[in-house]
Amino acid sequence: MKKITLSVIPGDGVGKEIMPHALRVLDAVAEVHGGLTFEKVEYPWSCEYYLEHGEMMPEDGLVQLTESDAVFLGAVGNPQLVPDHVSLWGLLIAIRRGFQQSLNIRHAKQIRGIDPPIKHANQFDLLVVRENSEGEYSEVGGRIHQGDDEVVVQNAIFTKKATKRAIDYAFQLAATRGKRVTSATKSNGIVFSMPFWDNVFQEVGKQYPDIEQQSVHIDALTAFLVTKPAEFDVIVASNLFGDILTDVSAAIMGSIGIGPAANLNVEGTYPSMFEPVHGSAPDIVGKGMANPIGQIWTGKMMLDHFGEEELGKTLLDIVEDVTEAGIKTPDIGGRATTGEVADAIIERVKSLT
Missing domain, CATH: 3.40.718.10 (Isopropylmalate Dehydrogenase)
Known part of the structure; x- marks a missing residue:
């Protein structure tokens, strides 16, 4: 059994809404794989955490994260609460620099079903x-x-x-x-x-x-x-x-909400971090309309990183099957909610068994 230990940081705004659905998708993928499991430790580090503690993450935050194989990040920032330069440099960039994640890789392609x-x-x-x-x-x-x-x-x-x-x-x-x-x-x-x-x-x-x-x-x-x-x-x-x-x-x-990204420590001395391109989108928080594809596609890049390229390709193909079927959030021309898109992806993943 191959176990991947994840440090999960939902972060701010829609990051907190999307992350649970992306984790459900990863668990479904692992279940279908049969020889893969994800062990997850979640951290509440965010702008709200900063208001309570005066820091975006604890002083030993990086030490805690080193216990994992990878960091799975949602979104960082809420300028109404904390200035962006404080939130980003206190969490996102602190992890990138502290873990020597010297390369950022981002993928963009024409997705079936998205004009x-x-x-x-x-x-x-x-x-x-x-x-x-x-x-x-x-x-x-x-x-x-x-x-x-x-x-x-x-x-x-x-x-x-x-x-x-x-x-x-x-x-x-x-x-x-x-x-x-x-x-x-x-x-x-x-x-x-x-x-x-x-x-x-x-x-x-x-x-x-x-x-x-x-x-x-x-x-x-x-x-x-x-x-x-x-x-x-x-x-x-x-x-x-x-x-x-x-x-x-x-x-x-078609939407910044579908873009994935990987921050790589190419030497393997520290965990790499995987995050979607989009931000915390405070204007749509709580509306159930945030697009989960960016976080899910980011999970696909994480699977690739751990040598599960075929599984990652299958997941992205399923995402495209879902968008081609018209199950899409409003930012890409649909009417589905965040959860409905994730449910459709999970249903197709489980049908592979």
């Missing part, structure tokens, strides 16, 4: 590899002076080790897919970090002569994702550029 807002999407299927540990999201900088004399410095930090790791991983993924890698750059405007990024991309690319490779400026690349997404296979990008591109790629699927 993408772009009518010429042409069956796109792409992965974005985002450098997840440094870049524009560094903590180096500061503020001095006050009033009109105030000065703010925010340094973007790029190391060759981290840049090379992200780019090499992108080429490895492309070798298993469509053999195309696109690098997001802005070397015509950012004069130090982006030419460096380009140089590393070219250096790593020489090791993969059979893979088509190109560098595209981020502004043009964002436009091309909208106008011709099917032309892309694997995109590799810095922390900020990858963050932006993956929200765009989720949107062209």
Whole structure:
């Protein structure tokens, strides 16, 4: 019996509504598998926890999480209670940095039964590899002076080790897919970090002569994702550029609520973390209309991570069967509730036995 121990953090807003349904789906998948179980420990860390305790998670939070094989995260943030920079850096980014989750992988594809807002999407299927540990999201900088004399410095930090790791991983993924890698750059405007990024991309690319490779400026690349997404296979990008591109790629699927993500500790020294692309969506909390597909698809990426690729593929196929049957939440043109979508997926999973 293969046991996967999960640290479950539902988080804020719709994360708390969606997570129980996603866990039911994972349990159904494990039941069908027969040789797989999930052992779950749930943590209440959230903005509400912050209001009560003055911190997003306990001081020994990372120590507690190391007892698990993976972290399954819902959504973080409630700006009405806690400023976003406090909630994110106190939980989500604290876990990413503390567990050296240096890569963020996000998948976007045309899902059967969901009409993408772009009518010429042409069956796109792409992965974005985002450098997840440094870049524009560094903590180096500061503020001095006050009033009109105030000065703010925010340094973007790029190391060759981290840049090379992200780019090499992108080429490895492309070798298993469509053999195309696109690098997001802005070397015509950012004069130090982006030419460096380009140089590393070219250096790593020489090791993969059979893979088509190109560098595209981020502004043009964002436009091309909208106008011709099917032309892309694997995109590799810095922390900020990858963050932006993956929200765009989720949107062209039809809803940011269906996008999955994985934060990987590639060395295996700490747990990896799996989270949907969407946020806590405070505007729809309590309405039963939050889309569970992003969290469920994230579970599929987690199955892949633990070597259950065939099981993960089956789960995603079932999700598409459900959307094609018209069982969808309002954000993607349906009338079903969060629970009804999850129930339909579970019913089809159990029919495999």
